[in-house]
Amino acid sequence: MAASSFIGELRGxxxxxxxxxxxxxxxxxxxxxxxxxxxxxxxxxxxxxxxEIVSPDDAQPLNFAIVATGGFGRGWLFPYSDIDLLFLxxxxxxxxxxxxxxxxxxxELWDLRLRLSPASRTLAECxxxxxxxxxxxxxxxxxxxxxxDRDLFSRxxxxxxxxxxxxxxxxxxxxxxxxxxxxxxxxxxxxxxLEPNLKEVPGGLRDCNVANWLAxxxxxxxxxxxxxxxxxxxxxxxxxxxxxxxxxxxxxxxxFRYGRDDNTLSWESQDEAAARRIGVQIGDRRDSAxxxxxxxxxxxxxxxxxxxxxxxxxxxLLEEIPEARSxxxxxxxxWRSRLTTPDFSVVDGLIFLQQPSGLQNPEVMLRLFHxxxxxxxxxxxxxxxxxxxxxxxxxxxxxxxxxLWLYLQETLLQPYAADAxxxxxxxxxxxxxxxxxxxTDSLVVRDFxxxxxxxxxxxxxxxxxxxxxxxxxxxxxxxxxxxxELEDPELLYLALLLHDTGKGIPGxxxxxxxxxxxxxxxxxLDVDPKERAEVLFLIANHLExxxxxxxxxxxxxxxSAFAEKMGTPERLKMxxxxxxxxxxxxxxxxxxxxxxxxxxxxxxxxxNHLNRSADHRVQxxxxxxxxxxxxxxxxxxxxxFKEFLEGFPQRYLLVHTAEEVMRHMQMADAxxxxxxxxxxxxxxxxYELTLVTKDRPFLFATLTGxxxxxxxxxxxxNAFSNQAGTVVDTMHFTDRFRTLELNLSEWARFKNSxxxxxxxxxxxxxxxxxxxxxxxxAIAKVKVETKIEFDDASSPATTxxxxxxxxRPRLLHRIASCLSDQACNIEIALIDTEGQMAIDTFYLxxxxxxxxxxxxxxxxxxxxxxLRGE
Amino acid sequence: MTKIEAIIQNSKLExxxxxxxxxxxxxxxxxxxxxxxxxxxxxxxxxxxEYSVDLIPKTKLEMVLPDALVDKAVSAILxxxxxxxxxxxxxxxxxxxxxxxxxxxxxxxxxx
Numbered sequence: 006m007a008a009s010s011f012i013g014e015l016r017g018x019x020x021x022x023x024x025x026x027x028x029x030x031x032x033x034x035x036x037x038x039x040x041x042x043x044x045x046x047x048x049x050x051x052x053x054x055x056x057e058i059v060s061p062d063d064a065q066p067l068n069f070a071i072v073a074t075g076g077f078g079r080g081w082l083f084p085y086s087d088i089d090l091l092f093l094x095x096x097x098x099x100x101x102x103x104x105x106x107x108x109x110x111x112x113e114l115w116d117l118r119l120r121l122s123p124a125s126r127t128l129a130e131c132x133x134x135x136x137x138x139x140x141x142x143x144x145x146x147x148x149x150x151x152x153x154d155r156d157l158f159s160r161x162x163x164x165x166x167x168x169x170x171x172x173x174x175x176x177x178x179x180x181x182x183x184x185x186x187x188x189x190x191x192x193x194x195x196x197x198x199l200e201p202n203l204k205e206v207p208g209g210l211r212d213c214n215v216a217n218w219l220a221x222x223x224x225x226x227x228x229x230x231x232x233x234x235x236x237x238x239x240x241x242x243x244x245x246x247x248x249x250x251x252x253x254x255x256x257x258x259x260x261f262r263y264g265r266d267d268n269t270l271s272w273e274s275q276d277e278a279a280a281r282r283i284g285v286q287i288g289d290r291r292d293s294a295x296x297x298x299x300x301x302x303x304x305x306x307x308x309x310x311x312x313x314x315x316x317x318x319x320x321x322l323l324e325e326i327p328e329a330r331s332x333x334x335x336x337x338x339x340w341r342s343r344l345t346t347p348d349f350s351v352v353d354g355l356i357f358l359q360q361p362s363g364l365q366n367p368e369v370m371l372r373l374f375h376x377x378x379x380x381x382x383x384x385x386x387x388x389x390x391x392x393x394x395x396x397x398x399x400x401x402x403x404x405x406x407x408x409l410w411l412y413l414q415e416t417l418l419q420p421y422a423a424d425a426x427x428x429x430x431x432x433x434x435x436x437x438x439x440x441x442x443x444x445t446d447s448l449v450v451r452d453f454x455x456x457x458x459x460x461x462x463x464x465x466x467x468x469x470x471x472x473x474x475x476x477x478x479x480x481x482x483x484x485x486x487x488x489x490e491l492e493d494p495e496l497l498y499l500a501l502l503l504h505d506t507g508k509g510i511p512g513x514x515x516x517x518x519x520x521x522x523x524x525x526x527x528x529x530l531d532v533d534p535k536e537r538a539e540v541l542f543l544i545a546n547h548l549e550x551x552x553x554x555x556x557x558x559x560x561x562x563x564x565s566a567f568a569e570k571m572g573t574p575e576r577l578k579m580x581x582x583x584x585x586x587x588x589x590x591x592x593x594x595x596x597x598x599x600x601x602x603x604x605x606x607x608x609x610x611x612x613n614h615l616n617r618s619a620d621h622r623v624q625x626x627x628x629x630x631x632x633x634x635x636x637x638x639x640x641x642x643x644x645x646f647k648e649f650l651e652g653f654p655q656r657y658l659l660v661h662t663a664e665e666v667m668r669h670m671q672m673a674d675a676x677x678x679x680x681x682x683x684x685x686x687x688x689x690x691x692y693e694l695t696l697v698t699k700d701r702p703f704l705f706a707t708l709t710g711x712x713x714x715x716x717x718x719x720x721x722x723n724a725f726s727n728q729a730g731t732v733v734d735t736m737h738f739t740d741r742f743r744t745l746e747l748n749l750s751e752w753a754r755f756k757n758s759x760x761x762x763x764x765x766x767x768x769x770x771x772x773x774x775x776x777x778x779x780x781x782x783a784i785a786k787v788k789v790e791t792k793i794e795f796d797d798a799s800s801p802a803t804t805x806x807x808x809x810x811x812x813r814p815r816l817l818h819r820i821a822s823c824l825s826d827q828a829c830n831i832e833i834a835l836i837d838t839e840g841q842m843a844i845d846t847f848y849l850x851x852x853x854x855x856x857x858x859x860x861x862x863x864x865x866x867x868x869x870x871x872l873r874g875e
Numbered sequence: 876m877t878k879i880e881a882i883i884q885n886s887k888l889e890x891x892x893x894x895x896x897x898x899x900x901x902x903x904x905x906x907x908x909x910x911x912x913x914x915x916x917x918x919x920x921x922x923x924x925e926y927s928v929d930l931i932p933k934t935k936l937e938m939v940l941p942d943a944l945v946d947k948a949v950s951a952i953l954x955x956x957x958x959x960x961x962x963x964x965x966x967x968x969x970x971x972x973x974x975x976x977x978x979x980x981x982x983x984x985x986x987x
Contacts, residue, residue, distance in 0.1 A: 554885070555885070555886055555888075555889070556886045557884055557885075557886045557958075558885075558886075559931070559962070597907055599907040599908075599909065599932055600907070602909075602932055603885070603932050606932075609921040612921065613920070613921065794920060
C-alpha cells in the first residue's frame with residue numbers, strides 16, 4: 006500500500022473512532038471506559054504501523070520490541086495525553102540496525118497528531134537507575150508488551166525491573182518522594198486552589214499514581230518479585246478507586262472541552278462540569294437526590310473531597326518510608342520522639358495513641374490536636390483511622406461551651422495551629438465541633454485575587470501570623486513584634502478563623518453574614534461577652550484598614566477617622582495584624598513590600614493619634630448610644646451619673662466595659678464612707694488593681710510606689726480623672742515574687758497596705774528601701790535608650806510627654822515622682838510595656854494650664870537625670 | 876503617539892482610572908512606586924524611634940496613546956487627581972517612535 010494512502014486511512018479511522026469515544030463519553034460520562042477505548046485505539050494503530058514499518062509478524066524481529074510505559078502502560082490514555090512508548094533493544098547493534106524504522110515509526114505517529122513521548126533503551130540500560138531521571142525507572146513499573154520480541158520483554162519485566170527495584174529501592178523511593186515534594190511545593194503544598202490543575206496539584210491524578218508506585222516498590226522490595234494483587238491495603242484502595250473514577254472522568258471532560266492536554270479546572274469548566282454532573286456518583290452528595298441541579302461550588306466540594314483522600318493516602322505512604330527522609334530529618338524526628346506523653350507516643354515524627362480506646366474521651370481527642378499544634382507533628386495512619394472510628398460517638402455529644410473554647414484557644418495559640426486545624430478539618434472533626442465552618446468547607450469564591458478556597462485561605466492567614474516570629478523579612482519582623490504585644494492574641498486567631506465564614510452564604514455582604522455566623526459559633530463556644538465583642542469588632546472591620554489605604558493615609562483626617570473607628574490601641578494592633586495576615590493569605594504575591602509599608606504607615610499614624618488624643622472629654626449630657634446604654638444601666642441617680650462621667654477622657658469609656666464603668670460609679674459613690682476604694686482581681690495574664698479616690702498631688706507616684714514596694718511589675722496602666730476630681734486608675738501588673746499567687750492571705754494585706762500608703766498611714770519610703778535591699782539588680786537583656794518627647798500641639802489643654810525607657814523595677818514610680826516634684830499634675834497616664842521597653846505617656850498640666858516651654862525643659866532635665874545611670 | 880506617565884496619590888487611582896476610561900483610554904499599566912518630588916516626605920516618631928518617610932508610596936500610571944486622545948487624557952487625569960495640596964503628583968509626556976503588537980506584528984497606532 007502506498008505510504009500516503011496508508012497514513013490517510015489510519016488518520017481516517019483514528020478520527021472516526023476518536024469522535025466515537027467522545028460521543029460515548031458525552032452520553033455516559035464514563036472516564037474509565039473512555040481512556041480504555043482510547044488505549045485500544047492507539048494500540049491498534051501502533052500494531053498496524055509495526056506491521057507496515059518493522060515486521061509483518063507481530064512477534065518479530067528478535068531483540069526488538071515496543072513497550073507501553075507510564076499512563077499508556079496502565080491503559081489510561083486520556084483524549085489528548087502523551088503516548089509513553091519505549092523502543093526496547095536487546096543490544097546496541099540491533100538499536101543501530103533499526104534506527105531508520107524507529108525514526109519513521111515516530112514520524113508517522115506525529116503526522117497522525119498523536120503526541121509521542123518516546124524513549125529508546127537497550128535492556129542493559131534499563132537495568133541502571135539514574136537518580137537524575139527517576140521518572141524513567143518509575144515509568145517502567147507500568148510497562149506492557151505491545152509488539153516485537155516477547156522474550157526480550159519478559160526479560161525486562163520479570164528479571165530486570167524486579168532487580169532494579171530491589172537493588173535501588175531506597176534511592177528510588179527517595180527519588181520519587183523528592184519529585185513529589187518538588188511538585189507539591191510548586192503548588193503551594195495545598196490542594197485548595199480555586200482553579201486547580203487536576204493532574205499535578207497535591208491530591209491530583211499524579212498523586213494517585215504516586216500512591217500506587219510507593220506501595221508497589223515496597224511490595225517488590227519484600228517479595229523480590231511483582232505482587233499478585235494490588236499492593237495497596239483494601240480500605241486505601243477503595244478510597245483511591247473512588248477518587249480515581251472521579252478524576253478520570255473530570256480529566257476526560259477537560260480534554261474534550263479544551264481539545265488539548267489542558268488539565269486546569271477553570272471557573273467556566275467548573276460550571277459546565279457541575280451542570281453535567283461529571284464524575285458524580287449517587288451518594289457523593291448527601292443532601293441532593295440524583296438529577297438535582299448541582300452548583301459549581303458543590304461539584305468542587307466533591308472534587309476537594311476526593312483530592313483530600315488522595316493527598317492523605319500519599320502523605321501517609323510517604324511518611325511510612327523512613328528511607329526517603331534525610332538524616333537530619335530523622336535526627337529531628339527522633340529528638341521529637343522524646344515528646345511522648347501518657348496519652349500519645351511519637352515515633353518517626355508520627356503521633357500514635359498510647360491507649361487505642363483513648364479517643365472515646367473527647368478531651369483526649371482535643372488534647373491530641375493541641376499536642377499536634379505545639380510540636381508540628383503528623384498523625385499516624387492508625388491514629389487517623391481511630392479518630393474516624395471515634396467520630397460518630399463524638400457527634401452524638403460533641404464537646405462545646407467554655408471547655409471547647411479553652412482547648413480551641415490553646416490550640417490556636419500554638420506555632421503549628423494551622424497544621425492542626427487542617428488535620429481536624431480533613432478528618433471532618435473541625436466542622437463537627439464548629440458546624441458553622443461547613444459553610445466555607447472547600448468553598449471556591451471567584452474573584453480575581455484569591456488563589457485558594459475560603460477554608461484554606463483562613464488556615465493560611467492563621468499560619469502566616471505564626472510564621473512572623475521566625476521570619477527574616479524586615480516587614481514580618483516588625484509586624485511580629487506587634488503580635489507579641491497583644492493582650493489576647495487568641496481573640497485575633499478566632500476572628501481570623503471566622504472572618505470569612507459569611508462567604509458561604511450566597512448574596513449580600515459577606516461581612517454582615519460573617520458576623521451572624523461568628524455569633525452562632527461563639528454562642529456554641531460560650532465566649533465571654535467582652536471577648537466576644539472584640540472578635541465581632543475585628544470581623545466587622547476586617548476590610549476597614551484596606552479601605553483606609555485607598556484614601557490619603559498622610560492626611561490627618563483619614564488617620565483620625567480611622568483611629569477613632571478603632572477606639573483603642575489594642576484593637577488597632579489586632580486589626581493591623583488581621584489585615585496583614587488576610588492580605589498575605591490571598592495569594593503568595595499579594596502582600597508587596599509597598600503594601601506592607603502602607604499598612605505600617607497607617608498603623609503608626611493611627612497609634613500616635615490615639616495616644617495624643619486621649620484627653621477628648623466626655624460630656625455626660627451628650628446623646629450617644631454608649632452614654633444612653635450606660636444611663637439605662639446606672640446604679641446611681643442621674644445627677645450622680647452626670648457628675649461621675651462629666652469630664653472623663655473619652656478613652657476612659659473606650660477601655661472600660663459598661664459593667665466596669667458601673668462598678669467604678671459604685672466605688673465613687675462609696676467614697677463618702679471610705680476615701681480610698683481599691684479592688685483587686687486576677688486576670689488571665691495579669692493582676693488588676695482598680696483605685697477610685699479623689700485626686701491629690703503625688704497620687705499616681707504614691708500608688709505606683711506602693712505596688713513597687715510589694716515587688717509588683719506594672720505592665721499596663723491607665724489613670725483618668727473627671728471634672729469633679731475623682732480619679733479612676735487601673736493598674737495591670739505581674740506578681741514577680743508570686744506573693745499573691747502562693748498566699749491567699751496576702752491579698753487582704755496587700756490591699757490594706759496600698760490603702761494605708763495612699764492615706765499616708767504607712768511609710769512608703771521605708772517600704773521601698775526594704776524592697777531595694779532585698780533585690781539584686783537584674784541585667785537587662787536588651788538595651789533600650791531613654792527618650793523623652795514633649796508634644797505641645799496635640800492637646801489643647803495639656804502638654805503630652807512620652808517617656809521611653811528600659812523597663813526596670815520602680816521605674817514608673819520614679820518617673821511619676823519626678824513629674825510631681827516638678828509641680829506637674831498627671832491628668833492622664835497611659836502606661837504600656839513591650840518586652841523590655843516601657844512606653845509611658847502622660848498628659849500634664851501645671852497650675853491648671855499647659856506647661857511653658859521653660860517648664861518643659863526643666864522637666865526634661867529632671868527626668869533625664871532621674872533615669873540616667875543605674 | 877505619546878506616552879503618558881502620571882504619578883498620582885494612591886487614593887486617586889480609582890478616580891483617575893474611571894476618568895480615563897470615560898474619555899476612551901482602554902489600556903494602561905499601573906505600578907506601585909516610591910519617591911518624592913518637592914514634597915520631601917515627613918517623619919513619624921513611633922515609640923521613640925523615628926520613621927522617616929522620605930520616599931512616599933505613590934501610584935504610577937503608564938499608557939501610550941494616539942495623539943488625538945492625549946489632551947483629553949491629560950485633562951481627565953488633572954481633573955481626577957487634583958486635590959490642590961502638595962503631593963498631588965506629576966504628569967510627563969514623551970514622543971513614542973513605534974508601537975508593535977507582538978501577536979501579529981501590527982504597527983503604529985493600530986497596535987495600541
